Amino acid sequence: MIFTVAAKELKSLFASPLAWVVLAFFQLILAWIFLSRLDAFLAIQSQLVALANPPGATEIVVAPVFAIGSIVLVMAVPLLAMRLVAEERRNQTMTFLLSAPISMADVVVGKFLGLLVFLLIPVLLIGVMGAALAVGGRLDWGLVLSNLIGLALLAAALAAIGLYTSCLTAHPVVAAVAALAISLALWMVNLATSDPGSAVSLVSLLKHFEPFTKGVVDTASLAYFALLIGLFLLLAIRRLDADRLRG
Amino acid sequence: MSEPAPPLTLDARALSRSFAGRSAVRDVELKVSRGEVLGFLGPNGAGKTTTMQMLTGNLSPGSGSISICGVDLLERPVEAKRHVGYLPETPPLYKELRVDEYLALAARLHRVAKKSVPGAVTAAKERCGLGTVGRQLIGTLSKGYQQRVGIAQAIVHEPDLIILDEPTVGLDPNQIREIRALIRELGKGRSVILSTHILPEVESVCDRVHIMHEGTLVYSGTIDGLRALRGGRALQVGLREPPPLAELAAVPGVGNAEAAGAYLFRVEPNDGADPGEEIVRRSVEKGWRLFQIGPAQASLEEIFAHLTQREEDNAEASK
Numbered sequence: 001m002i003f004t005v006a007a008k009e010l011k012s013l014f015a016s017p018l019a020w021v022v023l024a025f026f027q028l029i030l031a032w033i034f035l036s037r038l039d040a041f042l043a044i045q046s047q048l049v050a051l052a053n054p055p056g057a058t059e060i061v062v063a064p065v066f067a068i069g070s071i072v073l074v075m076a077v078p079l080l081a082m083r084l085v086a087e088e089r090r091n092q093t094m095t096f097l098l099s100a101p102i103s104m105a106d107v108v109v110g111k112f113l114g115l116l117v118f119l120l121i122p123v124l125l126i127g128v129m130g131a132a133l134a135v136g137g138r139l140d141w142g143l144v145l146s147n148l149i150g151l152a153l154l155a156a157a158l159a160a161i162g163l164y165t166s167c168l169t170a171h172p173v174v175a176a177v178a179a180l181a182i183s184l185a186l187w188m189v190n191l192a193t194s195d196p197g198s199a200v201s202l203v204s205l206l207k208h209f210e211p212f213t214k215g216v217v218d219t220a221s222l223a224y225f226a227l228l229i230g231l232f233l234l235l236a237i238r239r240l241d242a243d244r245l246r247g
Numbered sequence: 248m249s250e251p252a253p254p255l256t257l258d259a260r261a262l263s264r265s266f267a268g269r270s271a272v273r274d275v276e277l278k279v280s281r282g283e284v285l286g287f288l289g290p291n292g293a294g295k296t297t298t299m300q301m302l303t304g305n306l307s308p309g310s311g312s313i314s315i316c317g318v319d320l321l322e323r324p325v326e327a328k329r330h331v332g333y334l335p336e337t338p339p340l341y342k343e344l345r346v347d348e349y350l351a352l353a354a355r356l357h358r359v360a361k362k363s364v365p366g367a368v369t370a371a372k373e374r375c376g377l378g379t380v381g382r383q384l385i386g387t388l389s390k391g392y393q394q395r396v397g398i399a400q401a402i403v404h405e406p407d408l409i410i411l412d413e414p415t416v417g418l419d420p421n422q423i424r425e426i427r428a429l430i431r432e433l434g435k436g437r438s439v440i441l442s443t444h445i446l447p448e449v450e451s452v453c454d455r456v457h458i459m460h461e462g463t464l465v466y467s468g469t470i471d472g473l474r475a476l477r478g479g480r481a482l483q484v485g486l487r488e489p490p491p492l493a494e495l496a497a498v499p500g501v502g503n504a505e506a507a508g509a510y511l512f513r514v515e516p517n518d519g520a521d522p523g524e525e526i527v528r529r530s531v532e533k534g535w536r537l538f539q540i541g542p543a544q545a546s547l548e549e550i551f552a553h554l555t556q557r558e559e560d561n562a563e564a565s566k
Binding site for chain 1: 328329
């Protein structure tokens with residue numbers, strides 16, 4: 001049942017022009033960054049040879065593209081997630097799902113997976129752009145892979161946040177603004193402190209995303225993302241159940 | 248299936264619900280058996296939609312119990328909902344999907360086995376007259392067709408209990424006739440609950456009727472009972488130069504006559520008698536100047552007034 005809901009959500013996303021526009025701009029921005037990094041790399045390549053242990057194309061070109069990709073995701077996911085529930089509320093189609101013999105968890109997780117599959121498309125496209133460099137040189141595949149995992153987890157976390165805020169209101173734009181606020185706050189909450197061990201750093205998205213960009217797949221970070229996603233999905237389920245009680 | 252007592256498809260007891268302290272539905276009892284079409288009648292804001300939302304699991308009842316085909320909706324919602332098809336007031340249509348896609352989705356969500364889905368979709372489309380629009384986007388369909396898609400999604404999984412909230416609103420007379428015929432047909436093997444504020448609709452399709460007013464059931468009974476409430480076989484007679492009431496009451500076959508307006512009279516015939524012809528004859532003979540004669544049927548508003556008045560009287564009496 002979860003996959004039926006997810007497939008429907010994916011179909012609806014592709015039916016909306018907003019999703020295509022966001023995808024297109026996402027790709028445009030990243031391709032631009034990719035090209036400019038590649039230019040820079042080609043310019044300094046001759047000097048790099050002189051170094052004892054020079055950084056390769058992966059560090060100089062691919063990793064920064066993923067880093068920019070993460071920032072673009074923080075901006076784009078709230079826009080893609082905003083209509084998940086809010087629009088169903090506004091069009092009064094939520095009854096369709098609520099009357100069906102499926103649980104609220106099926107609905108929420110299905111919608112989450114639908115959006116996640118959609119978000120994996122641009123994430124994988126970044127990977128493909130990076131992998132294209134393998135044609136003309138050697139790549140650090142481990143670093144590419146850890147970046148991919150990091151970006152996919154970030155996309156999932158942002159999708160969960162967006163899904164939750166979408167459950168709070170019948171106005172997609174309000175949902176988008178709320179999701180952006182929460183995402184940005186979590187993203188850079190660690191700026192408030194210089195102490196890396198403080199509690200504020202513990203909840204920071206950026207702090208837990210960083211290891212992946214350096215090629216480290218940290219179990220603590222994996223746990224952090226799993227908890228964050230679980231928390232917001234649970235909140236979304238509770239919120240929709242409360243609707244039924246409050247009416 | 249045993250003939251004498253068809254099994255109950257819905258058994259709701261003591262349903263109550265309030266919104267922010269304001270009571271919307273109070274102590275509603277509903278029992279529907281297989282093969283029955285139940286009309287749910289009431290003015291806007293009577294609590295019909297709230298009751299239907301509770302029956303379909305869209306809203307939790309404040310108190311009371313709901314059992315669908317013997318399964319408790321509150322304790323085992325997923326299992327109970329399999330037996331229900333629901334068309335809310337606004338059809339819950341995904342305008343970006345095609346009719347076929349949407350109905351297939353409805354079938355899948357209602358646990359129709361994957362390989363039976365195409366068959367179920369075709370059957371539902373046929374029943375609702377959607378044969379030719381399967382490939383169209385729902386958003387491009389006319390209101391009448393959208394309403395039909397709404398009904399189709401409620402019946403695609405062959406539920407035992409079909410709940411339709413104002414299914415004929417916004418349709419033209421032809422479409423209304425078609426939908427009513429469809430509802431009658433659906434009622435044959437299963438149960439249908441139909442809410443409406445149109446009295447003739449209830450009379451034309453329902454076996455039983457519940458009338459709701461301000462959150463409570465004020466009348467539950469058969470269609471014949473409702474007809475009796477509407478005035479039964481009474482006649483409304485309009486006379487420009489009326490005789491004294493006694494003279495009208497003296498017409499053979501007339502049991503009782505009373506004034507219903509300046510020139511209007513309500514005439515109750517004796518059992519088995521039909522005084523209409525005699526009234527016309529005497530009117531011509533004695534110059535009463537008859538200008539109107541017909542069945543005296545109360546409008547819905549009058550029935551509501553009558554029923555609620557009775558409620559208040561009962562309340563007074565019990566004080």
